[in-house]
Amino acid sequence: MASPSSLRQLSNIISQAVTQIEAEYAKASVSLPSLDEPFNPTNPAEAVGMHPAVVAASLLVNAAAAQITAAVSNPALAIINNSLSYHLSSCLRAAAALNIVEILREAGPQGLHAQEIAKKAGTDPDKLSRVLRLLATHHVFREVNPDVFTNNRISSVIDKGKPSELLFEKPAEKFIGTSGLCAYLEHITDEGFKSSAYMTDALMDPATAFSQEPTATPFSRAFVTEAPIFAWFEEPENKERLVRFGVGQAGSTKIDPPESILLGFKWDQLPKDAVLVDVGGGVGSTSLIIAKATPNIRIVNQDRAPVSEHARGYWVEHLKSHVDSGMVEFQVHDFFTPQPVKNADVFLLRQILHDWPDDASIKILAHLRAAATPKTKLIIVDQIIPYATESALVDSLPGMARPAPPAPLLRNMGAASAVPYWADLHMYALLNGRERTIGSLVNVCEKSGWKITQVYHLPGSLFSETVAVPA
């Protein structure tokens, strides 16, 4: 039983963190954006919300609020509540796929009755109202009058920014030119959610439970396919899903403070014309941020053929001068084959190793090691799964240790650090991949000839940069 004193400690953590958040907004002479208003990226208060001190205080609020809620809850109700929460993913996908956010944006702040929303979305008004009410109950959308809904801060963040009529008219193009967050949400709640539903079946079947094959996944069961997911994306009938995944990868950066990739490794200390190879770079959204900040380094964006096509378009849209001057190059390259760039200053692997089990990760890293010069740096950008306890390895690696949170919070900040653990199982469900602890990263690096020298936990970000050099 939680003692009254631990409840009080948790409530004090919340109260002190709120004081700190209020102070940061007051210092900047702006107010905390209202949960009831649509998200406005041009509001100067948004920059305060991304400030590392505010992010740190918000994490404490999240961790303590989840722990105090668990501590005071009826356990039977709490566990059933958790069990039913899959409907949240399901309703989010429905709202996203039916372009509800855009319909409500056009309706204005007074909102729109479910009858009218459903007419525009081509679905049943009563069922839609129930979907939106469940979301509003979880602070996504607002029910401003019975059956009348409007956007709020959280729903509006997935606005694709296009007229709803156009989205229904040209569904294949709906994600092109958007922030990508909605595409990311739809990938998670479609391929991810359906695959996760088969996780127990995969764990209970000895043929898949012990396998590291990228085809022995919950995903393979859910989508009845023998192809690993990236090959499956390239099948002609999955063309729209491939586009959605590509745009969604760029959108995934929106959950992080913009440009956090610049806050660890000192990119500007690379020499002029240094070569940065973005291995499995997707559309190159990360190397594009680096290129904007450090225009005198050369970027080689590598990925599979169909993704490489989209990458060029993405750069033409966002940094055409680099394409025109040849400072960025697009290479079709399979990272399970020998690396063609032999003069790289940096091999960047962002959200690559987490897609693969250890054996495959070691193969990818070994190809990079074989192409490395003595000066090449390997930079792995992934979430690092925190241990729930002290660790000598953590303490021995420069930059790896984080300060312990105040008692009685869990050592890993519990619900506030849930994303790496969600992401870990997302990777398992789709690919037999995994997010890694630092011990697991050291293992794959050592076995492929790399030595980790430094870790940067990017301030305010979920991601860390792990720097390694040839061993």
Ligand SMILES: C[S@@+](CC[C@H](N)C(=O)[O-])C[C@H]1O[C@@H](n2cnc3c(N)ncnc32)[C@H](O)[C@@H]1O
């Ligand atoms: C999770 S995404 C990460 C993309 C990008 N690095 C980022 O952080 O946005 C993984 C990328 O690996 C690419 N990929 C998968 N298998 C590959 C292979 N064998 N060779 C090269 N790229 C591959 C995918 O096409 C995809 O773009």
